[in-house]
Amino acid sequence: MAKFADQINDLAKNGKFSRSIFLKQFNKNIIAVVIVLFVLLIIAILGKRTNPKSIANNFDFSIDKNKNDEPLTDTTFALDTFITVSIYNGGDENVLKESMQFIRNYESIFSATSESAELYKLNHREKGTMSVEVSDELAYLIDKALYYSKISNGAFDITTEPLKELWDFNAEEPVLPSEESIKEALPKVDYTRVSVDGNTVKFTSDDTRIDLGSIAKGYIADKTKEYLLSKGVDSAIINLGGNVLCVGKKPNGDNFTIGLQKPYADKNETVALLTVDDESVVSSGVYERHFVIDGKNYHHILDPKTGYPYDNGLVEVSILTKSSTEADALSTTCFSLGVEEGVKLLDSIPDTYGYFILSDYSIVYSEGAKRATCATINFCKDIINLTLIVKEYIVVS
Numbered sequence: 001m002a003k004f005a006d007q008i009n010d011l012a013k014n015g016k017f018s019r020s021i022f023l024k025q026f027n028k029n030i031i032a033v034v035i036v037l038f039v040l041l042i043i044a045i046l047g048k049r050t051n052p053k054s055i056a057n058n059f060d061f062s063i064d065k066n067k068n069d070e071p072l073t074d075t076t077f078a079l080d081t082f083i084t085v086s087i088y089n090g091g092d093e094n095v096l097k098e099s100m101q102f103i104r105n106y107e108s109i110f111s112a113t114s115e116s117a118e119l120y121k122l123n124h125r126e127k128g129t130m131s132v133e134v135s136d137e138l139a140y141l142i143d144k145a146l147y148y149s150k151i152s153n154g155a156f157d158i159t160t161e162p163l164k165e166l167w168d169f170n171a172e173e174p175v176l177p178s179e180e181s182i183k184e185a186l187p188k189v190d191y192t193r194v195s196v197d198g199n200t201v202k203f204t205s206d207d208t209r210i211d212l213g214s215i216a217k218g219y220i221a222d223k224t225k226e227y228l229l230s231k232g233v234d235s236a237i238i239n240l241g242g243n244v245l246c247v248g249k250k251p252n253g254d255n256f257t258i259g260l261q262k263p264y265a266d267k268n269e270t271v272a273l274l275t276v277d278d279e280s281v282v283s284s285g286v287y288e289r290h291f292v293i294d295g296k297n298y299h300h301i302l303d304p305k306t307g308y309p310y311d312n313g314l315v316e317v318s319i320l321t322k323s324s325t326e327a328d329a330l331s332t333t334c335f336s337l338g339v340e341e342g343v344k345l346l347d348s349i350p351d352t353y354g355y356f357i358l359s360d361y362s363i364v365y366s367e368g369a370k371r372a373t374c375a376t377i378n379f380c381k382d383i384i385n386l387t388l389i390v391k392e393y394i395v396v397s
Helices: 002-013 019-049 093-105 118-123 136-151 179-188 216-230 324-337 339-347 377-382
Strands: 072-078 081-089 131-133 194-197 200-203 235-240 243-247 256-261 270-276 280-285 290-293 296-299 314-321 353-358 363-365 373-376 393-396
Touching: 072 093, 081 093, 081 216, 093 216, 118 136, 136 194, 136 200, 136 216, 136 324, 216 235, 216 243, 216 280, 216 324, 243 256, 243 324, 256 280, 256 314, 280 324, 314 324, 314 339, 324 339, 324 353, 339 353
Parallel strands: 256 393
Antiparallel strands: 072 081, 081 235, 131 200, 194 200, 235 243, 243 280, 256 270, 270 373, 280 314, 290 296, 314 353, 353 363
16 A cells, blocks of 8 residues: 555656646545445445345335335235235225235145145045035136146146155255155156136045146236236235235336346345336246255255255246246246256247246346346446446246
C-alpha cells in the first residue's frame, strides 16, 4: 500500500494527473463497493435466519416499493411442507385465512401416511378388496397420475409406496434399506395393476399401494387458485413447498419473477430467473429430501425398476406451464425420463417449458424455454457492479 502511495505522489509531481481528483474518485469507488458488500451481507443474514425447512423465500428490494405493495401473507406447515399464500390484490384477511384451511383440508384426501386420509384407507383396504369407490377428487387425481405413468412407460409410477416406505429421508441418522427389503418390495410396484372407472378404483393385486406425492401439491395449488379467484383475488402467489403458482400479474401489471434455486446452495442462490404471468413453476431435484452415506447422495426420486434413487446426471428439473398439476407431474416425469426423453416429451406439449440442470450446473432447455428466462447465473454474476438492484423474486426449489 505504501508503494502504491509513493507511485501516486511521483505521478502527481510529474503533473500527469491531479492527486486530489484521483483520491476523490478512488474514495467514491471504495464507498460504492462498501455499499454493495453491505447489501450482500444483509441478504446473507436474512438467508441464514430463514427456517432451514423453508423451501422458498420472498425478497423485495425494489426502489419504488411502498406500503401498499405489501401482500397479505400467511405461512403454515401442511402437506408435509411449509406452505405460503400471498395475496397482492383483492381479498382480505378472512380470504387468506380461509385459503390456508382450504389447503389443509386436502390432507384428509391425499395423504398416504395419515390414517384418517382417504388415500391411506384405500391403500390399507381389506385383503381381497379389488375395487373401491372413492371421492371425485381422489378418482380424478389417480386417473391423471396414471396418465403420466403411461406416457413415461413406468419411469413415473404412482405405485411406488411399498418402496418409498423403506426410505426415511427425515431420519436424524439415515440408513440404507437392505437389498432384501428392496427385492421384496419391487414386485409390488406396477402401475398397470390400477385402473379408474368413474369413481371406482380397481386393483388386480392386494399388494398395490398408491403414492400421489408427485402430483397432489400441484392439484391443490390449482384448486386454491380457483378458490381465490372466486373470492375476487386477481394477484397472488401460492407456494406449496416450492410448487409455485402465480395468480395473474403483480398489481402494477408487471410479471412475477421466479428464481430457480441452485442445487445444494443457499436458498437465495439462483441459476436462472423466469418471468411468470399467471403460470406455475415446479421443480424436482436431488437436494430436496436426501441424505449422504459414504460420500454418495441418495434422494427421494426412486427408480421403480431398481428401488434406488435415479442416477442419470440430473440434479434438478423445473417446469413452467399454466397448470400446476401438470407442472408437478411433469417435473418428476421428466426427471425420471432423463434429459433426452424429457425434452422430447415437453416439446410435444404446447405452452410447456422445461429447464434441466445437470451436475455441472449447466442448463438444457426444452423448445421455447429460453424465451421465459430473464437471467441466467452468468448474468447474475455480472450485475454485481458499482450498483446492485435486487428485484422482487421467489426462489423455488
